[in-house]
Amino acid sequence: MTRRGRLADFWFRSLSRAHRVLLRLSRWHLGAGIVGMPIVELTTTGRRSGRPRAVVLSTPVVDGERIVLVASKGGDDRHPEWYRNLVADPLVELTVDGSRRPMIARTADAAERAELWPRVVAAYRGYEIYQHRTSREIPIVICEPPG
Template sequence: MSEPVYRPPDLGLVGATHVARYEETGGEVGYVWNGAHILLLTTTGRKTGRPRTSALIYGRDGADYLVVASAGGAMKHPAWYLNLDANPGAEIQIKAERVRVTARTATPAERPRLWALATEYWPNYDVYQTRTSRVIPLVVLSPS
């Protein structure tokens, strides 16, 4: 099997700026990012209890939405994932539509199939996994 190839994304729209532009435009700006589709995930801060919104690449598996807690291959889980672990109730925004969801981490049995879906829409996930010793969580967001 060949080594995964990293494709550097354009980082002109990231973080809080990405979230703000997406919200301001109902997703007209920011929904498509480097060829991938983006949703906004709003979690409840596990320490503050305040809403926290992140722009994340996503895919679909039937009625469910899939996001990957990669943090680019960092050694620690991203804050949004820790927030979902503490409180799995959240909201997503896709373009102008908002949907309440319940989050869960993919089981070891379903992870290989879902990981294959995720790397179809963002091949860099395979590279990110090589950068860290943690198993990068794949999160299933089910409409609630």
């Protein structure tokens, strides 16, 4: 990995940690939304460590119990670690408005992505810019309650 890539990863991790602290200290009253999108805390199981890994993400689409995440990593050519973790173990936990929920996460199939991508971009135009920055297709993740 390049020095620039390591610096970007450090920046994203640091920002996520700071955001999590703000959410917890304010009991989800401060920082619970960004650019018009709700914020969730996603907890995955580390694919190598087996330990819980948490990250704060925006969610451009919420359909009842179905919550959609975008594995954009700002248009980086690499998938975010949280995405790689949930592919390895789809049993995740989402914290929404301070309430924890067990969920099953999966990558949207082609038809679901075709339906969701315009809604994702309508929520935040930056996702379209991120897609143009990278040669990989940015995955859309659908989180739903188990069962």
